Amino acid sequence: MSGWAVFGEAALVLIGGGIVGLFYRGLDRKIAARMQARVGPPIRQPFLDLGKLLVKETVIPKTAVTWIFSAMPFLAVLASFTALLYLPLGPFPPVLDGHGDAILVLYLLAVPALAMALGGLASGSPLGVVGAQRELVMLMSYEFPLAVVLVAVAWRVAVLGFSPAFSLGTIAMHPLWTVVGPLGILGLAILCLTLLVVTPAELAKIPFDIPEAETEIAGGLFAEYSGTYLALFYLADAVRTVVLAGLVVALFLPYGIAKTLGLAGAAAQAVDLLFWLFKVFAVMVVAVTTVRVGMARLRVEQVARGFWLWGTAAALGGLLLLALDKVVMG
Amino acid sequence: MILKTLISQLLSRPATNQFPTKYMPRSVTKFLTRVQAGEDKVHPPVQVPARFRGKIGYDREKCIGCQLCIRVCPAKVIEFKPETKKIRMHVARCTFCAQCVDVCPTAALSLTAEFLLADTDRGSKNLIVE
Amino acid sequence: MSERNPKDPENPVLPGVEEEREVTLGGPERGLAEVFEVPIGPIHPALKEPIRLTFRVRGERIVGVQIRTGFAHRGIEFMGMRQGRNLVQVLYLSERICGICSVSHPIAFTQAVERAAGIEVPPRAQYIRVIISELERIHSHLLWAGVAAHELGFDTLLHLTWRVREKVLDILEELSGNRINYAIPIFGGVRRDITPEQYPKVWEAIRYYRGLLEQLLDAFLRDPTVEARTRGVGVLERKEAEGLCAVGPTARASGLRKDVRQDRPYLAYSDFQVRAITPKDYGLTPVGDVYDKIVVRLLEVGQSLDIIEKALENMPEGEITSFPKIPALLAHLKKAEGEGLGWHEAPRGEVIHYVRLAAGDESLLVWKVKAPTYSNLLSWYPMFEDQEIADIPIIAACIDPCICCMDRVYIVRDGKEEAWTKEGLLRLSWEKTRRLQR
Numbered sequence: 001m002s003g004w005a006v007f008g009e010a011a012l013v014l015i016g017g018g019i020v021g022l023f024y025r026g027l028d029r030k031i032a033a034r035m036q037a038r039v040g041p042p043i044r045q046p047f048l049d050l051g052k053l054l055v056k057e058t059v060i061p062k063t064a065v066t067w068i069f070s071a072m073p074f075l076a077v078l079a080s081f082t083a084l085l086y087l088p089l090g091p092f093p094p095v096l097d098g099h100g101d102a103i104l105v106l107y108l109l110a111v112p113a114l115a116m117a118l119g120g121l122a123s124g125s126p127l128g129v130v131g132a133q134r135e136l137v138m139l140m141s142y143e144f145p146l147a148v149v150l151v152a153v154a155w156r157v158a159v160l161g162f163s164p165a166f167s168l169g170t171i172a173m174h175p176l177w178t179v180v181g182p183l184g185i186l187g188l189a190i191l192c193l194t195l196l197v198v199t200p201a202e203l204a205k206i207p208f209d210i211p212e213a214e215t216e217i218a219g220g221l222f223a224e225y226s227g228t229y230l231a232l233f234y235l236a237d238a239v240r241t242v243v244l245a246g247l248v249v250a251l252f253l254p255y256g257i258a259k260t261l262g263l264a265g266a267a268a269q270a271v272d273l274l275f276w277l278f279k280v281f282a283v284m285v286v287a288v289t290t291v292r293v294g295m296a297r298l299r300v301e302q303v304a305r306g307f308w309l310w311g312t313a314a315a316l317g318g319l320l321l322l323a324l325d326k327v328v329m330g
Numbered sequence: 331m332i333l334k335t336l337i338s339q340l341l342s343r344p345a346t347n348q349f350p351t352k353y354m355p356r357s358v359t360k361f362l363t364r365v366q367a368g369e370d371k372v373h374p375p376v377q378v379p380a381r382f383r384g385k386i387g388y389d390r391e392k393c394i395g396c397q398l399c400i401r402v403c404p405a406k407v408i409e410f411k412p413e414t415k416k417i418r419m420h421v422a423r424c425t426f427c428a429q430c431v432d433v434c435p436t437a438a439l440s441l442t443a444e445f446l447l448a449d450t451d452r453g454s455k456n457l458i459v460e
Numbered sequence: 461m462s463e464r465n466p467k468d469p470e471n472p473v474l475p476g477v478e479e480e481r482e483v484t485l486g487g488p489e490r491g492l493a494e495v496f497e498v499p500i501g502p503i504h505p506a507l508k509e510p511i512r513l514t515f516r517v518r519g520e521r522i523v524g525v526q527i528r529t530g531f532a533h534r535g536i537e538f539m540g541m542r543q544g545r546n547l548v549q550v551l552y553l554s555e556r557i558c559g560i561c562s563v564s565h566p567i568a569f570t571q572a573v574e575r576a577a578g579i580e581v582p583p584r585a586q587y588i589r590v591i592i593s594e595l596e597r598i599h600s601h602l603l604w605a606g607v608a609a610h611e612l613g614f615d616t617l618l619h620l621t622w623r624v625r626e627k628v629l630d631i632l633e634e635l636s637g638n639r640i641n642y643a644i645p646i647f648g649g650v651r652r653d654i655t656p657e658q659y660p661k662v663w664e665a666i667r668y669y670r671g672l673l674e675q676l677l678d679a680f681l682r683d684p685t686v687e688a689r690t691r692g693v694g695v696l697e698r699k700e701a702e703g704l705c706a707v708g709p710t711a712r713a714s715g716l717r718k719d720v721r722q723d724r725p726y727l728a729y730s731d732f733q734v735r736a737i738t739p740k741d742y743g744l745t746p747v748g749d750v751y752d753k754i755v756v757r758l759l760e761v762g763q764s765l766d767i768i769e770k771a772l773e774n775m776p777e778g779e780i781t782s783f784p785k786i787p788a789l790l791a792h793l794k795k796a797e798g799e800g801l802g803w804h805e806a807p808r809g810e811v812i813h814y815v816r817l818a819a820g821d822e823s824l825l826v827w828k829v830k831a832p833t834y835s836n837l838l839s840w841y842p843m844f845e846d847q848e849i850a851d852i853p854i855i856a857a858c859i860d861p862c863i864c865c866m867d868r869v870y871i872v873r874d875g876k877e878e879a880w881t882k883e884g885l886l887r888l889s890w891e892k893t894r895r896l897q898r
Contacts, residue, residue: 036615037342038346039348214613293616295685296686381634428643
């Protein structure tokens with residue numbers, strides 16, 4: 001593939017990812033509203049919000065460390081969008097397949113969280129500092145289960161002998177559910193569940209919206225952010241929702257329907273892409289929307305304890321079952 | 331459990347009364363002109379009960395200028411016009427306690443169901459009753 | 461008799477008054493984490509009204525708190541005492557002390573004036589006052605439950621409770637003509653009767669809430685995340701609730717059976733045998749945490765339904781006011797002289813109004829209002845002790861604070877906060893008494 005083609009593809013994916021992210025945010029808000037018996041905002045509302053934020057004045061507080069404060073929104077957006085390029089998009093392999101592996105995606109997911117924490121710390125507001133502390137504690141607690149899940153699946157695919165072993169593209173091409181035995185299926189189910197629980201934590205949504213916690217610390221990390229910078233964080237958040245839901249899909253639901261429907265060629269690809277978008281949407285509704293309307297916000301120490309004890313135990317248990325299955329099945 | 335509530339609410343109609351419209355119009359003034367021209371419709375507000383205390387109605391003919399209403403009004407809404415021995419009410423100040431209606435000996439004052447009284451000018455025609 | 465104050469021998473310590481409470485909580489500062497200040501308020505999403513809480517925190521843990529009020533003092537008592545306002549006008553002023561307990565203050569105020577002026581209230585009027593105030597309790601407690609859910613980040617419960625609250629507001633609108641500020645009590649009775657056509661509507665609302673109560677209890681008390689956030693949080697022990705004179709659901713959640721309707725029945729309340737509700741009625745040992753406060757408030761919704769049912773069944777016939785003509789009432793009040801105390805169990809606790817009338821004067825000579833939050837505010841200190849930042853909103857909300865109702869003057873002179881000492885206040889009160897005696 002020539003350099004220009006990759007560039008074009010990447011541009012397409014980035015723009016499409018941004019639009020899908022905001023559109024899904026609108027759907028998420030609409031469905032959440034309907035679950036609460038409200039009418040909710042129109043689905044185009046996130047686009048309007050983003051546009052409004054972009055024309056608003058960007059205030060930088062006097063107490064802030066200006067360059068960190070200003071750089072972090074861009075870093076968050078860059079990392080979130082870059083992660084899109086490593087995501088298998090249904091029938092299409094990742095745009096940058098072979099230029100980085102699943103571990104890189106893990107880092108790319110952690111970078112926006114770190115950027116938000118640094119931005120909060122640099123804002124010079126006590127609320128921002130508290131938010132940043134909470135974000136870091138959260139990061140440390142959910143990152144380990146997330147890594148274990150990713151590594152467990154990648155290892156199992158690697159054992160099958162496909163390469164590049166740790167690429168999300170490879171993992172998505174070889175669904176594990178049909179390869180492993182009953183023990184493995186149990187292990188995979190546990191890992192899938194763990195990832196679904198980690199998803200709202202990674203996205204800082206209720207019950208894990210502790211770093212922002214509107215009623216407690218008035219937006220925490222974002223307390224001092226406004227205008228363009230806030231718009232960038234908003235965009236990064238929308239894109240990360242797609243990336244994480246896409247990660248769940250790539251690891252555990254990488255199936256297409258085109259073959260079953262007997263389609264081929266461009267039509268098959270189009271149908272599979274639409275089906276992929278639907279899967280991402282379904283994962284978002286299950287793991288983000290329903291959870292965020294059905295729960296109260298937890299305390300940071302409850303979350304840390306939960307992830308360190310139960311999250312880690314579940315992830316390691318899943319890994320162990322997967323390994324046992326490999327031993328049993330040979 | 332809460333999940334049951336969520337799903338049943340997702341599948342039923344929202345409880346919101348969509349007054350005056352479902353979504354915020356792009357331009358409120360344009361929307362209102364369209365409504366006046368009959369091109370757009372306002373979703374009706376909830377019906378008010380019979381006893382509703384809305385804008386005070388005033389029957390000039392029945393008024394005898396006894397000023398009792400002025401004596402009981404807690405918000406000093408009512409102004410006496412000595413030349414005609416009638417009253418003028420500044421609705422913008424009204425707290426809708428309807429004490430003046432209760433005290434009026436000739437039933438010149440009455441309760442109406444009107445409650446859409448928002449205005450940018452407290453001296454506007456809609457907010458002065460005389 | 462008073463004993464000598466070792467610090468200041470000139471001024472004796474009054475018996476029964478403890479030394480000023482230290483606001484720094486917890487033990488001596490230790491550990492490596494830096495202590496820094498987190499200001500909450502006067503404008504903050506967790507607070508619906510202006511008050512400033514300055515927390516000193518180490519990490520996420522609260523080590524000290526300072527409460528500063530005085531942002532929303534409206535001087536309503538002063539307005540009521542000014543010349544040129546007669547009592548009927550002041551009645552509507554008293555209704556606007558609080559938007560949520562908008563019938564509690566008038567009920568206490570009318571009682572105080574009725575006692576001072578020797579006005580009888582017909583039994584039917586007493587029953588109507590009881591019904592309206594119990595309906596108000598339902599709406600206030602549901603409102604609180606929604607706010608509490610919102611503070612916990614559980615917006616679905618907020619929308620659920622506020623949606624079902626519409627029903628009681630509709631009934632209040634049906635009975636009084638307005639959803640808030642019902643303008644029902646007047647000196648000597650009530651202004652609006654409950655007509656035969658309205659009974660079925662009230663009964664229907666009662667049935668609606670009876671059916672819903674179990675669902676609400678389930679949604680609040682058996683939700684694992686709500687439990688995780690409220691159990692053991694903001695504990696007010698029974699002893700502390702007693703010592704700090706907490707009132708209303710705040711005290712009852714700590715296991716104190718304290719309710720003005722039970723302790724000093726007024727109006728028709730003696731007919732209903734009200735018994736203060738504590739978590740024991742739900743089969744729990746009272747701890748005094750936020751969870752218990754949810755329990756007490758939700759159970760009180762059921763209790764209010766019981767009272768309204770009984771009141772509707774036993775409603776006496778007769779007049780609704782002893783002064784159907786307002787001019788006659790005004791004339792009577794002008795002649796009246798004396799002082800009176802009125803009390804009522806508002807949804808947040810006891811509210812007390814004191815009035816003094818002078819003959820030949822249309823306006824009030826003295827008017828003193830004690831809103832329930834005034835008694836409950838101090839219970840914040842032990843509740844915040846050693847809690848986490850995350851719990852600030854729900855602890856602040858759990859006493860159901862109504863800051864504007866209780867707010868007092870806060871003196872800042874030349875940028876410095878000025879505190880009135882006990883002695884200074886005593887002197888001020890002596891001077892005022894002398895002025896009044898003259």
